[in-house]
Amino acid sequence: MASREEAATPEEERLRIPARLDAKAKIEHLAKKTIAMARREVDPYVDIPSRTLSNVTFSKRKKIIEMGDATQRRSLFNLNQARKYMQTLLVARGCTQLLDEQKTTSIRDLYYMTKHTLADGKENTFEGQEESDPIIEDLEVTLGSLREELHLFAAKRGSVVGPLTLVDAGDVIDLSRMGSGGWSVPGIVEPDTIRFVGHGAKFILLVEKEAVWARLNEDKFWKRHNCILVTGQGQPPRGVRRLLFRMVHELKLPLYVFVDNDPWGYYIHSVVKQGSIGLAFESKRMAVPKAPASIPPPTTSPKTSASASTTRTAPAPRKS
Amino acid sequence: MTRVTAETLSRRQREISVSEFFAKNRHLLGFDSLRKALLTTVKEAVDNSLDACEEAGILPEIWVELEAAKGTNRYLVRITDNGPGIVPEQAPKIFGQLLYGSKFHSLKQSRGQQGIGISAAAMYGQLTTGKPVSVESRTGRRSKAYAMQVMIDTNTNKPKAIGRRDLPDWHLDHGTLVELELEAKYLKGRQSVEEFLHQVAVANPHATLHYRSPNGETESWARTVEQNPTAPQEIKPHPHGVELGVLMKMLQSTRHKTVTQFLSRDFSRISPQLAGGLAKRAGINPKARPNTVARQTVDALYKAINDKKTRIRPPSTDCLSPIGVQELLAGLTRGVRAEFYGVETRRPAVYRGNPFQVEVGLAWGGDLAGDELAKVLRFANRVPLQYYAGSCCITKAVMDVSWRNYGLTQSRGALPSGPLIVLVHLASVWVPFSSESKVAVADYDEIRKEIKLAVQTCGRRLGQYVKRKARAKSEARRREVFNLYIEEVVNSVEAITGKEQKLFRDRLLAISRRKTELAGMLEEAKGATAGDDLEACENVLVVDPDAEPPAAPPAAAEAVAEGEDAPGEEGGPAAEGVDSPEHLPPPIPTEAERDPAAQLELV
Numbered sequence: 017m018a019s020r021e022e023a024a025t026p027e028e029e030r031l032r033i034p035a036r037l038d039a040k041a042k043i044e045h046l047a048k049k050t051i052a053m054a055r056r057e058v059d060p061y062v063d064i065p066s067r068t069l070s071n072v073t074f075s076k077r078k079k080i081i082e083m084g085d086a087t088q089r090r091s092l093f094n095l096n097q098a099r100k101y102m103q104t105l106l107v108a109r110g111c112t113q114l115l116d117e118q119k120t121t122s123i124r125d126l127y128y129m130t131k132h133t134l135a136d137g138k139e140n141t142f143e144g145q146e147e148s149d150p151i152i153e154d155l156e157v158t159l160g161s162l163r164e165e166l167h168l169f170a171a172k173r174g175s176v177v178g179p180l181t182l183v184d185a186g187d188v189i190d191l192s193r194m195g196s197g198g199w200s201v202p203g204i205v206e207p208d209t210i211r212f213v214g215h216g217a218k219f220i221l222l223v224e225k226e227a228v229w230a231r232l233n234e235d236k237f238w239k240r241h242n243c244i245l246v247t248g249q250g251q252p253p254r255g256v257r258r259l260l261f262r263m264v265h266e267l268k269l270p271l272y273v274f275v276d277n278d279p280w281g282y283y284i285h286s287v288v289k290q291g292s293i294g295l296a297f298e299s300k301r302m303a304v305p306k307a308p309a310s311i312p313p314p315t316t317s318p319k320t321s322a323s324a325s326t327t328r329t330a331p332a333p334r335k336s
Numbered sequence: 337m338t339r340v341t342a343e344t345l346s347r348r349q350r351e352i353s354v355s356e357f358f359a360k361n362r363h364l365l366g367f368d369s370l371r372k373a374l375l376t377t378v379k380e381a382v383d384n385s386l387d388a389c390e391e392a393g394i395l396p397e398i399w400v401e402l403e404a405a406k407g408t409n410r411y412l413v414r415i416t417d418n419g420p421g422i423v424p425e426q427a428p429k430i431f432g433q434l435l436y437g438s439k440f441h442s443l444k445q446s447r448g449q450q451g452i453g454i455s456a457a458a459m460y461g462q463l464t465t466g467k468p469v470s471v472e473s474r475t476g477r478r479s480k481a482y483a484m485q486v487m488i489d490t491n492t493n494k495p496k497a498i499g500r501r502d503l504p505d506w507h508l509d510h511g512t513l514v515e516l517e518l519e520a521k522y523l524k525g526r527q528s529v530e531e532f533l534h535q536v537a538v539a540n541p542h543a544t545l546h547y548r549s550p551n552g553e554t555e556s557w558a559r560t561v562e563q564n565p566t567a568p569q570e571i572k573p574h575p576h577g578v579e580l581g582v583l584m585k586m587l588q589s590t591r592h593k594t595v596t597q598f599l600s601r602d603f604s605r606i607s608p609q610l611a612g613g614l615a616k617r618a619g620i621n622p623k624a625r626p627n628t629v630a631r632q633t634v635d636a637l638y639k640a641i642n643d644k645k646t647r648i649r650p651p652s653t654d655c656l657s658p659i660g661v662q663e664l665l666a667g668l669t670r671g672v673r674a675e676f677y678g679v680e681t682r683r684p685a686v687y688r689g690n691p692f693q694v695e696v697g698l699a700w701g702g703d704l705a706g707d708e709l710a711k712v713l714r715f716a717n718r719v720p721l722q723y724y725a726g727s728c729c730i731t732k733a734v735m736d737v738s739w740r741n742y743g744l745t746q747s748r749g750a751l752p753s754g755p756l757i758v759l760v761h762l763a764s765v766w767v768p769f770s771s772e773s774k775v776a777v778a779d780y781d782e783i784r785k786e787i788k789l790a791v792q793t794c795g796r797r798l799g800q801y802v803k804r805k806a807r808a809k810s811e812a813r814r815r816e817v818f819n820l821y822i823e824e825v826v827n828s829v830e831a832i833t834g835k836e837q838k839l840f841r842d843r844l845l846a847i848s849r850r851k852t853e854l855a856g857m858l859e860e861a862k863g864a865t866a867g868d869d870l871e872a873c874e875n876v877l878v879v880d881p882d883a884e885p886p887a888a889p890p891a892a893a894e895a896v897a898e899g900e901d902a903p904g905e906e907g908g909p910a911a912e913g914v915d916s917p918e919h920l921p922p923p924i925p926t927e928a929e930r931d932p933a934a935q936l937e938l939v
Contacts, residue, residue: 051837
């Protein structure tokens with residue numbers, strides 16, 4: 017948990033969640049804090065490190081986006097925050113259940129686990145997954161526990177193909193023999209699930225578009241250039257970004273980012289390089305500051321088909 | 337072509353009788369349409385009945401019956417009251433002579449003023465159907481009831497009594513029955529007889545009214561106040577209200593011997609010293625006989641009276657008899673099912689030397705339609721005014737008020753819209769009507785200002801209530817949300833800690849109560865007024881909108897039945913109305929009662 021350094025009152029000190037605890041103990045701590053506040057007739061609240069633009073800084077030295085110390089108070093007895101406060105505790109409860117049963121599930125499943133209609137019969141605890149996802153992230157930063165520690169993962173997205181062998185949940189997988197579909201990247205790619213065995217690649221190429229990735233796979237681009245070909249299907253999810261980070265650091269391979277020549281493309285590149293505002297607390301585990309972009313020059317006809325433009329205009333990757 | 341000589345012309349010129357004039361100008365008296373004729377007839381008869389009852393100190397009970405008569409567009413109007421009755425000698429004049437009455441020459445607050453009303457109705461009936469007025473009356477238990485018919489000679493303005501006979505067995509101890517047949521049209525809805533009676537009921541909570549429509553439907557309004565209004569006092573004219581011609585006439589007809597005596601005794605607020613001073617300033621010998629004062633000198637006297645330097649105190653105002661705060665509330669609550677009632681009585685004021693007093697009542701919410709323009713109920717000396725609303729001073733004054741300040745919507749130059757009724761009562765010794773048919777009040781600045789001020793005072797209280805209500809509503813909603821979420825939070829914490837957290841839940845609910853205090857106040861003291869200032873205010877009544885409608889007083893239903901067939905002695909049983917104190921807000925809860933958090937502390 018990113019805590020406020022400046023002059024914490026004794027009360028706040030007592031409320032701070034000790035970092036040494038495991039996720040389950042942290043959630044229990046949170047619940048007990050709430051009870052303690054009610055006992056002292058204090059409006060119960062949670063201080064959540066704010067995941068906003070104003071609370072991130074770009075570290076020039078590390079070249080990544082880092083989260084600041086600002087927190088946002090979310091209290092039960094504020095009409096604008098009450099719902100989110102209630103949801104935060106619901107998600108915490110859901111995670112406790114997962115931890116108790118030693119199961120892991122998707123954030124979508126957690127949404128279904130915690131969703132129900134309130135007593136008035138009119139309102140649901142969550143109206144959609146887009147409401148529950150940010151709450152999960154809030155809980156992550158508040159507890160200082162990563163998603164996987166809470167036994168959660170995001171829907172898997174992204175594919176990999178190339179001269180790489182790894183162990184995924186005990187199965188040895190050769191990524192050069194994955195056919196046209198490639199190996200899909202799971203939501204959690206931590207060492208206890210994924211281990212790298214060996215590789216014959218010279219670099220990693222992250223492709224924005226899945227269609228482009230499919231084209232390059234069909235053309236066996238990765239075979240010709242000895243690279244690991246990855247796509248995140250748009251903005252790469254956490255699993256893909258974490259996998260890229262691990263490959264860069266553990267396999268000592270350079271990473272190139274091949275994106276469209278448009279604002280979305282630039283943004284995807286920046287997130288891979290520096291991290292995002294929303295997940296700034298994860299930057300140090302995911303950002304790859306040395307990842308040059310490989311961007312096709314603007315063409316006079318934006319309608320040019322992907323296959324034609326990519327194979328012909330994609331410049332050979334340069335070593336930086 | 338022969339030149340018409342003055343002599344020939346003079347042969348054609350002859351006196352026009354008043355009744356002849358009005359026969360031709362019936363619209364001036366409110367008989368311009370068939371529908372209005374019916375209403376005017378009922379109105380004049382009811383006015384007379386109420387005035388008579390109050391003057392005699394009898395609690396009024398009036399029966400209004402309409403029947404379709406033979407022939408198209410003919411109706412029979414029968415109005416019976418339990419008043420003091422009419423001496424047989426007077427009856428023909430009252431019903432058959434225009435401008436005959438007791439009120440024209442006195443300055444006193446009363447419904448009738450000119451002595452035109454009922455006789456005009458009689459004449460209208462006679463002109464349209466050829467039928468005379470039937471009158472039955474009895475002046476007391478010991479005297480005999482009689483019946484007679486009255487015709488009017490429109491040429492001479494003289495009444496003619498026909499077929500007077502004694503009635504051996506009349507159904508009331510005292511009272512009067514008038515029956516007229518006239519050409520008219522009966523329609524329900526706005527400006528109908530029903531609406532008129534309804535409004536009479538609002539402004540006269542001491543009167544019991546019974547009504548039967550031509551279709552046989554009956555309706556009754558039982559009295560909610562068991563006391564007649566204090567009888568208004570007659571006053572002498574105030575010098576500022578007298579015109580030159582009247583002054584001349586008064587000088588001629590006075591019985592006082594000197595000008596000083598005349599001035600100080602025939603007018604109010606002129607002391608003998610002031611009278612002497614006025615005479616001197618006008619160049620009149622104070623000892624001169626009033627009828628010897630020359631015309632030009634009267635002019636000088638008139639000027640002296642109206643000179644700015646002349647200080648004459650405003651007329652005394654104890655001559656007025658307003659409806660009163662509690663009575664108006666009682667009237668409003670029996671006539672209108674609303675949620676908020678506010679009443680304001682202004683102190684008496686003066687226009688052109690005539691004392692007047694304004695009372696305003698507001699009814700808001702409840703059963704009133706929210707998407708329409710506010711309804712303005714206009715009353716002059718307790719008589720509802722139903723026509724020419726647009727040209728009436730009262731309507732204009734209500735439109736002058738910025739209702740938006742009080743949480744209502746209002747288009748420019750229009751009445752506010754919303755579930756609102758504005759009742760305005762103007763009491764005066766001489767109500768300045770804009771025509772003889774007494775349907776609209778003339779626009780005097782002083783009157784308009786007083787009405788506006790009274791409406792504003794009520795409006796402010798309404799605004800306060802509306803705002804507080806909105807706030808209380810949102811507080812209640814907040815509490816609902818909090819309590820809903822508290823349940824989830826407690827369940828989650830119980831699941832996380834694996835223990836039941838009863839105390840935790842109680843604490844959270846206590847905090848929720850404390851946070852939404854005002855909502856709690858509203859729930860605990862439902863039916864009471866919301867707000868500190870309003871609570872202490874006797875001019876305001878708030879009715880719980882969710883409560884059952886006040887049960888119709890059982891006595892009222894009996895009164896109808898008896899009223900139709902055989903009204904009991906003393907004009908039917910005194911109906912037990914809804915007792916007004918029952919509507920008063922319950923005592924203000926004490927601090928501890930109101931504050932659940934405070935209670936918790938005590939425990």
